[in-house]
Amino acid sequence: MQLSENLVREINEIINDCLADESPYCQSRCPLNIDVQGYVTLIGEGKYRQALELIRKTIPFPGILGRVCAHPCEEECKRGEIEAALSIKNLKRFAADMADDPEKWDLSRAPETGKKIAIIGAGPAGATAAYDLQKKGHQVEIFESLPVVGGMLRVGIPAYRLPETVIDREYSILEKLGVNIHLNKEVGKDIDFEALKNDYDAVFVAVGAHDAVMIPVEGSDLEGVLEGADFLRKAGLNQEVKIGKKVVVIGGGNVAMDVARTAWRVGAEEIHVACLECRNEMPAHSWEVEDAEEEGIIMHPGWGPQKIGGNKKVESMTFKECTQVFDEAGNFNPDYCEDNLKTIEADNVIFAIGQRADTSFMNEQLNIKEVDQLTLQSEVENVFGGGDCIGKPLLAVEAMSHGKKAAESIDRYLNSKELTENREEEGAYESKLQKELTREEPVRRRIDMRMLNLEERKNNFKEVELGFNTAEAMGEALRCLECECKECIKECIMLDEYSDSPKELFERVKKDEVDPLVYFSCNMCSQCTIACPNDFEIKDKFMQLRKILVKENNGESPIKGHNAIKWHQRLGFSKLFTTTRAAVDEEDTK
Amino acid sequence: MAKTKRVFIPGCSLSSYRPELVEEVIKYLKNKLPGTGAILKCCGKPTKALGQYDKFKERYAGLQSEIDKLGADEIIVACQSCYLTMSANSPEQKVTSLWELMPEIGMPEGTAAKAEKSDLTIGVHDSCSTRDREDIHNGIRWILDQLGYNTEEPPHTKENTRCCGFGGMVVPANPDLAQKVMDRRTGEFETEHLVTYCAACRESMTKGGKKAVHILDLIFGPVWTSESEFPGLGTPIESWVNRYKTKKKMQKVLS
Numbered sequence: 001m002q003l004s005e006n007l008v009r010e011i012n013e014i015i016n017d018c019l020a021d022e023s024p025y026c027q028s029r030c031p032l033n034i035d036v037q038g039y040v041t042l043i044g045e046g047k048y049r050q051a052l053e054l055i056r057k058t059i060p061f062p063g064i065l066g067r068v069c070a071h072p073c074e075e076e077c078k079r080g081e082i083e084a085a086l087s088i089k090n091l092k093r094f095a096a097d098m099a100d101d102p103e104k105w106d107l108s109r110a111p112e113t114g115k116k117i118a119i120i121g122a123g124p125a126g127a128t129a130a131y132d133l134q135k136k137g138h139q140v141e142i143f144e145s146l147p148v149v150g151g152m153l154r155v156g157i158p159a160y161r162l163p164e165t166v167i168d169r170e171y172s173i174l175e176k177l178g179v180n181i182h183l184n185k186e187v188g189k190d191i192d193f194e195a196l197k198n199d200y201d202a203v204f205v206a207v208g209a210h211d212a213v214m215i216p217v218e219g220s221d222l223e224g225v226l227e228g229a230d231f232l233r234k235a236g237l238n239q240e241v242k243i244g245k246k247v248v249v250i251g252g253g254n255v256a257m258d259v260a261r262t263a264w265r266v267g268a269e270e271i272h273v274a275c276l277e278c279r280n281e282m283p284a285h286s287w288e289v290e291d292a293e294e295e296g297i298i299m300h301p302g303w304g305p306q307k308i309g310g311n312k313k314v315e316s317m318t319f320k321e322c323t324q325v326f327d328e329a330g331n332f333n334p335d336y337c338e339d340n341l342k343t344i345e346a347d348n349v350i351f352a353i354g355q356r357a358d359t360s361f362m363n364e365q366l367n368i369k370e371v372d373q374l375t376l377q378s379e380v381e382n383v384f385g386g387g388d389c390i391g392k393p394l395l396a397v398e399a400m401s402h403g404k405k406a407a408e409s410i411d412r413y414l415n416s417k418e419l420t421e422n423r424e425e426e427g428a429y430e431s432k433l434q435k436e437l438t439r440e441e442p443v444r445r446r447i448d449m450r451m452l453n454l455e456e457r458k459n460n461f462k463e464v465e466l467g468f469n470t471a472e473a474m475g476e477a478l479r480c481l482e483c484e485c486k487e488c489i490k491e492c493i494m495l496d497e498y499s500d501s502p503k504e505l506f507e508r509v510k511k512d513e514v515d516p517l518v519y520f521s522c523n524m525c526s527q528c529t530i531a532c533p534n535d536f537e538i539k540d541k542f543m544q545l546r547k548i549l550v551k552e553n554n555g556e557s558p559i560k561g562h563n564a565i566k567w568h569q570r571l572g573f574s575k576l577f578t579t580t581r582a583a584v585d586e587e588d589t590k
Numbered sequence: 591m592a593k594t595k596r597v598f599i600p601g602c603s604l605s606s607y608r609p610e611l612v613e614e615v616i617k618y619l620k621n622k623l624p625g626t627g628a629i630l631k632c633c634g635k636p637t638k639a640l641g642q643y644d645k646f647k648e649r650y651a652g653l654q655s656e657i658d659k660l661g662a663d664e665i666i667v668a669c670q671s672c673y674l675t676m677s678a679n680s681p682e683q684k685v686t687s688l689w690e691l692m693p694e695i696g697m698p699e700g701t702a703a704k705a706e707k708s709d710l711t712i713g714v715h716d717s718c719s720t721r722d723r724e725d726i727h728n729g730i731r732w733i734l735d736q737l738g739y740n741t742e743e744p745p746h747t748k749e750n751t752r753c754c755g756f757g758g759m760v761v762p763a764n765p766d767l768a769q770k771v772m773d774r775r776t777g778e779f780e781t782e783h784l785v786t787y788c789a790a791c792r793e794s795m796t797k798g799g800k801k802a803v804h805i806l807d808l809i810f811g812p813v814w815t816s817e818s819e820f821p822g823l824g825t826p827i828e829s830w831v832n833r834y835k836t837k838k839k840m841q842k843v844l845s
Contacts, residue, residue, distance in 0.1 A: 493767065493770050493771055493774060494760075494767055494771075497767065517763060517764060520640075520758070520759065520760070520763040520764065521758075521760050521763060521764040521767050522758050522760070523718070523753040523755065523756075523757035523758045523760050523768075523771060524639070524753075524757050524758035525718040525719075525752070525753030525757050525758075526718065526721065527718070527752060527753065530750065539758075542758075543641065545641075546640060546641030547641035547643055548641075549641065550640060550641040550642050550643075551641075555642060555644065555645065556642070557640045557641070557642070557763075559762075559763045561762035561763045561764075561765070562640060562759065562762055562763060564762055565636050565637075565640065565759065565762060568636070569632065569634070569636060569637060569645075569649070571830065572602055572631070572632030573631065573632055573649065573652060576834065576837075577630070577830070577833050577834060577837060578629075578630055578631040578632075578837070579628075579629070579630045579631075579837045579840055579841055580627075580628075580629045580630075580631070580656045580659060580660065581627050581628045581629070581840055581841060581844035581845075582594045582627045582660050582844070583593065583594040583595065583596075583620075583624070583625045583626050583627040583660075583844070584620070584844050584845065585620065585624040585625065586593060586624060586625055
């Protein structure tokens with residue numbers, strides 16, 4: 001059938017804007033857009049292997065993310081409005097625990113392109129980019145200054161949260177795919193950045209924030225004052241770390257919690273964490289603070305450093321009460337009550353107030369922070385930047401997202417394709433779904449992760465979170481509300497019978513693959529329009545389609561059952577069954 | 591000849607259902623609003639629903655010429671489909687629904703509170719074609735309240751009402767699907783007894799397994815109770831016989 005231009009335009013609007021394939025809240029919030037609902041459903045069905053493969057389609061690090069992802073997805077989970085978000089991160093780890101088998105990894109690659117790419121840094125951004133680019137047929141070389149792979153995953157996140165065996169196992173896919181990883185190769189010292197730029201078709205700068213930010217505090221030059229990043233790096237590299245019995249950690253973020261909990265594991269007995277922010281404004285995730293407190297760490301929210309006391313060696317730390325962190329304009333502008341002081345005895349003071357990346361190896365003319373935010377391309381066209389070094393320290397999942405984005409850009413660049421086209425839905429975005437919860441949804445309690453007994457954690461870096469068992473994972477997976485927009489399909493028996501969604505149906509309409517009976521099965525009642533968040537006038541489209549079919553069928557309906565109507569109409573207009581009667585009495589005209 | 595200020599058009603489905611109800615409405619309008627004439631003729635909506643736009647234009651022009659012949663400037667309808675079709679195609683006439691009119695001109699003599707002793711709770715099914723006409727919804731409830739019946743509102747009602755299953759000429763095209771729509775709609779009601787204000791909706795509710803009457807049955811018929819025998823489904827022949835009887839009654843009452 002021949003559709004008019006106007007009708008095609010209207011149909012295209014439905015195809016483009018129908019929310020049937022809109023990502024659920026969890027997936028759209030994920031910087032990697034992992035199909036969360038998909039793998040959670042598969043876990044619920046006991047299909048662990050398929051669940052794992054679905055995760056691996058996006059990212060080869062399910063075990064790493066299943067342990068350390070800060071799960072922004074869970075913040076958006078609709079379940080949170082009932083009792084608590086789905087335990088998505090833990091389900092991801094469960095899929096990896098149950099079904100990840102290196103023997104079954106997909107090691108296929110696109111045909112060799114002959115293009116060479118240098119990646120600086122084997123952290124989450126660099127490794128993700130390396131994986132994607134190598135899969136696409138390019139040859140990747142990673143240059144890593146540390147003697148191990150993993151970057152901040154390894155020397156920033158302590159092993160009790162992310163065991164090195166997990167990192168090594170999942171990273172091994174890079175070498176299996178043919179990526180060359182050069183350890184102990186520091187760019188700027190062992191290799192010249194300019195040489196990389198010239199010798200490789202593209203360079204991806206993905207350096208992590210390994211340098212601690214320090215603030216000038218009286219006594220900060222005393223022996224026993226440590227940098228948090230350095231402390232964690234030594235622990236991560238299994239080097240000896242010397243620490244006293246009493247430790248004060250300065251900072252209120254996740255790194256401060258990691259430092260405190262690491263200090264406890266290497267022999268400190270009394271550990272204090274102090275930060276400017278009050279308790280509910282601490283930058284660390286609430287669960288990180290709770291886990292630290294469980295290990296006996298003492299929190300001092302709302303206290304700022306005044307001075308470190310001691311003679312040559314640290315003996316104490318004095319704090320002043322912090323009355324304001326940010327001013328009314330929202331700028332960092334702390335204010336203190338200098339009269340309210342407290343002093344804590346200490347052998348060590350560890351600063352964990354922030355970190356930055358060192359990119360001094362680069363030509364001063366190239367500021368990697370000024371990469372294009374959409375493409376991550378720098379002002380030098382074959383140099384791209386991502387991860388911590390282009391701005392602030394990122395979550396692991398955000399760094400991986402940068403890696404993916406950079407890989408896509410580099411691949412397009414190497415193929416001389418437009419870099420900026422269709423990139424809006426890379427990374428996290430706002431879902432257009434408008435799911436309304438019914439009050440009948442049964443409450444299902446979130447299943448807690450089982451943890452290693454406290455006494456078993458001391459003096460070692462054994463993993464604390466034990467993972468879900470099958471019963472726990474199945475129970476948790478069943479909590480998923482399976483958010484989607486099928487409002488019209490749920491309302492309309494006819495749409496439900498003949499299509500998956502208006503989007504799907506009208507794609508077939510355009511291809512003339514729909515039985516005309518479908519168009520003549522619409523009751524024209526508008527309930528679909530009422531249910532539709534976009535108020536699509538679907539009945540109007542069916543009406544237009546009916547008109548075309550009639551026109552192309554000599555003015556008659558192509559539906560057999562409609563033959564009777566022809567006769568009814570003839571009778572309904574015949575003299576036998578019609579009459580016109582005038583009024584027999586005048587209206588009162590007062 | 592008296593001047594015909596307005597014309598009552600009962601519509602096909604009501605006249606095929608019960609001729610005496612059409613007769614009573616005309617008597618009532620004659621009494622309350624002298625100057626009312628009447629036309630029995632199809633508006634052509636079925637052709638429009640099928641997408642036969644040229645045929646529809648031709649059909650409607652036939653009806654319009656009858657209206658113009660009488661010189662009426664207002665059309666009173668008792669069918670929601672007629673309401674929409676005529677509102678859209680007779681720009682020179684004001685189209686009024688009988689259900690919005692009744693609260694204005696009052697109930698027929700002797701009908702107020704007549705069903706106060708009925709043991710029925712009657713479920714109200716709104717027509718989907720006038721889902722956005724609050725005055726019609728209110729008029730129907732006002733009438734039921736005046737009569738004295740207890741009523742039940744289904745989960746989907748008024749502006750959110752669900753189709754009876756008849757709309758869009760689906761019954762002849764896809765009877766199995768239409769039956770599913772009918773069954774789902776009747777399934778929304780707890781009560782066994784329903785009232786509609788469209789004869790086609792009434793038929794659908796009956797096909798969906800309920801005991802259903804048209805609101806004019808309640809106004810002009812007996813007091814309905816759980817003991818009453820509710821009307822069933824007529825055959826096509828019966829419908830045409832009824833339509834012929836309607837014509838005769840109209841001619842008699844307006845002569």
